[in-house]
Amino acid sequence: MGVEVEDRNPEAAxxxxxxxxxxxxxxxxxxxxxxxxxxFITACCGMEFMSVAGPRYDLDRFGAALPRFSPRQADxxxxxxxxxxxxxxxxxxxYNQMAEPKWVFAYGACVxxxxxxxxxxxxxxIDTILPVDIYVPGCPPRPEIVFDGLLKLQELVAKxxxxxxxxxxxxxxxxxxx
Amino acid sequence: MADLAERIKKMSPDAxxxxxxxxxQECVVVHKEAILEFMRRLRDEExxxxxxxxxxxxxDYLGKRDAGSRFEVVYHLxxxxxxxxxxxxxxxxxxxxxxxSVVQVWRGADxxxxxxxxxxxxxxxxxxxxxxxxxxxxxxxxPLRKDYPLRKRQPLLGxxx
Ligand code: SF4
Numbered sequence: 001m002g003v004e005v006e007d008r009n010p011e012a013a014x015x016x017x018x019x020x021x022x023x024x025x026x027x028x029x030x031x032x033x034x035x036x037x038x039x040f041i042t043a044c045c046g047m048e049f050m051s052v053a054g055p056r057y058d059l060d061r062f063g064a065a066l067p068r069f070s071p072r073q074a075d076x077x078x079x080x081x082x083x084x085x086x087x088x089x090x091x092x093x094x095y096n097q098m099a100e101p102k103w104v105f106a107y108g109a110c111v112x113x114x115x116x117x118x119x120x121x122x123x124x125x126i127d128t129i130l131p132v133d134i135y136v137p138g139c140p141p142r143p144e145i146v147f148d149g150l151l152k153l154q155e156l157v158a159k160x161x162x163x164x165x166x167x168x169x170x171x172x173x174x175x176x177x178x
Numbered sequence: 179m180a181d182l183a184e185r186i187k188k189m190s191p192d193a194x195x196x197x198x199x200x201x202x203q204e205c206v207v208v209h210k211e212a213i214l215e216f217m218r219r220l221r222d223e224e225x226x227x228x229x230x231x232x233x234x235x236x237x238d239y240l241g242k243r244d245a246g247s248r249f250e251v252v253y254h255l256x257x258x259x260x261x262x263x264x265x266x267x268x269x270x271x272x273x274x275x276x277x278x279s280v281v282q283v284w285r286g287a288d289x290x291x292x293x294x295x296x297x298x299x300x301x302x303x304x305x306x307x308x309x310x311x312x313x314x315x316x317x318x319x320x321p322l323r324k325d326y327p328l329r330k331r332q333p334l335l336g337x338x339x
Contacts, residue, residue, distance in 0.1 A: 174335055
């Protein structure tokens with residue numbers, strides 16, 4: 001007497017103790033609630049980031065509280081604050097040191113687009129040197145919009161296919177100098 | 179206090195080109211050749227004792243003044259002893275943008291002068307380590323000069339945007 005598998009809902013035929021899914025969906029579900037952050041903080045947005053990460057707003061509610069100050073252990077690169085051209089090779093080096101899968105969170109107007117600094121010193125958006133997964137505008141962004149960004153990133157991660165990885169090194173790799 | 183600039187002029191009549199006072203801010207313009215000796219006297223002379231160099235910066239008067247006094251190096255000094263301050267200015271020409279370093283008078287001038295070199299290209303003669311402090315070594319030119327092109331970009335990596 002074999003199990004009768006219905007076309008439409010095979011799970012129902014297996015009873016309550018078995019859940020069918022795809023490997024990608026299970027891995028994505030696990031990843032989205034266990035981000036380790038690498039906070040790359042350079043400027044005033046950092047003050048707001050402290051508020052986001054601190055107990056009042058509490059990033060930990062979304063499973064993304066643990067800052068790792070080694071890129072080797074981090075999943076998300078939080079780029080927070082103005083990135084100058086002098087800083088750019090360091091940022092790219094940190095990105096390249098992170099293990100895949102990894103995501104980049106552009107926090108604030110400066111990181112998204114250069115913000116109000118359209119001048120000789122400032123990178124006009126880090127997407128000119130790195131792949132960026134989520135852009136959060138604001139100068140600085142309020143904690144609520146950061147959470148919105150994080151939740152959107154979680155949705156994105158949950159839907160990802162494993163074929164996306166590895167993504168490879170940043171398109172612009174610093175010369176050996178730094 | 180109001181006569182501070184006048185007293186400074188009396189102290190070094192040859193070094194001082196002019197004095198002025200506005201809203202309580204005493205200001206002295208000096209010849210750049212005399213700057214080092216002048217500053218040393220401001221620091222040491224009884225009645226002056228400017229022992230704190232608060233700020234050093236540069237102004238670029240391109241298009242407002244002739245090339246002979248295009249730049250002006252500006253010092254802000256404060257005396258903790260007498261609780262008085264003065265602003266000292268020294269015009270510097272476009273052809274020879276150089277002035278004596280005051281690091282040997284106030285050690286704190288070190289990084290200020292490096293910043294002034296970095297941003298305006300003023301050479302401080304006698305500075306122990308005159309190299310860029312904010313920008314990277316690969317940068318060409320001095321970005322706060324008024325003739326630095328507004329849209330000129332020199333990224334270390336990535337596109338020039
Ligand atoms: S976006 Fe605004 S608050 Fe954030 S680093 Fe830039 S200037 Fe500062």
